[in-house]
Amino acid sequence: MKVKDSLTFLINFVFPNNCIVCSAKSGFYLCDKCLNSIKIYDKKRCSICSRPILSGDICGVCLSTTRYYSNGYSLFNYKNDTIKKIIEFIKFFNNPKLVNFLFYFRKEILNLAIFDGVECIVPSPMHKDDIRARGYNQSVSISKVLSKITGLPVCYDMILKIKKTKKQVGLNYNGRKRNLSGAFQFCKSYNVKKVLIVDDVFTTGSTINECAKILKSREIESNFFTIAITPSYSD
Ligand SMILES: [Zn+2]
Ligand SMILES: [Zn+2]
Numbered sequence: 001m002k003v004k005d006s007l008t009f010l011i012n013f014v015f016p017n018n019c020i021v022c023s024a025k026s027g028f029y030l031c032d033k034c035l036n037s038i039k040i041y042d043k044k045r046c047s048i049c050s051r052p053i054l055s056g057d058i059c060g061v062c063l064s065t066t067r068y069y070s071n072g073y074s075l076f077n078y079k080n081d082t083i084k085k086i087i088e089f090i091k092f093f094n095n096p097k098l099v100n101f102l103f104y105f106r107k108e109i110l111n112l113a114i115f116d117g118v119e120c121i122v123p124s125p126m127h128k129d130d131i132r133a134r135g136y137n138q139s140v141s142i143s144k145v146l147s148k149i150t151g152l153p154v155c156y157d158m159i160l161k162i163k164k165t166k167k168q169v170g171l172n173y174n175g176r177k178r179n180l181s182g183a184f185q186f187c188k189s190y191n192v193k194k195v196l197i198v199d200d201v202f203t204t205g206s207t208i209n210e211c212a213k214i215l216k217s218r219e220i221e222s223n224f225f226t227i228a229i230t231p232s233y234s235d
Helices: 003-014 032-037 060-064 081-092 096-110 128-134 138-150 173-180 206-217
Strands: 071-077 120-123 159-161 184-186 194-202 221-229
Touching: 071 096, 071 194, 081 096, 081 138, 081 194, 081 221, 096 138, 120 138, 138 194, 138 221, 159 206, 173 206, 184 206, 194 206, 206 221
Parallel strands: 071 221, 120 194, 194 221
Antiparallel strands: 159 184
């Protein structure tokens, strides 16, 4: 790589010129066209967990499994290419600030019923070794944005992840449940009765449910928020 090329590479890395989705020159991670194309997932949803459903009000998973959270909402469809790319950039390419795109959906977020009665935001915890490897916990970054939008404080250490777990990808509901067993620990009480658990993607909901279980054992009710949902999952 020539000096000029490496300089260009460095500048692009620090100040990206091109949209991460369509590569158009934008001066930011997302061009206006891609940003404007993002829509809230508008399918009929389960009134408890927000999974897309064909009929009724409550999905089969909420009816048939033990669920410790009260109510949750995921804004976007993870199968949308733009959303997928944004989340991949946030999680795997060292761009936690990209969560700021959520500010464009400030109005929609403020209208969500999941904030009713909530006293603080609890990021889905990562094991300290994983935070060290990635450099940050993306759920903390999302929580900070939600905190700025809603004015709710973030309780960073209410729950800790004390056990390293296998990657959840490829595991079914029961496999994920086993994998997460004993992974989390209640750490610090903030004298609150209801919180919002925050994560990036809702797939089976097992991480959120495990955190909610720990909170419930301390008589703390929980709702959840995630950026996106994987809609095709079925048990
Ligand atoms: Zn674009
Ligand atoms: Zn449901």
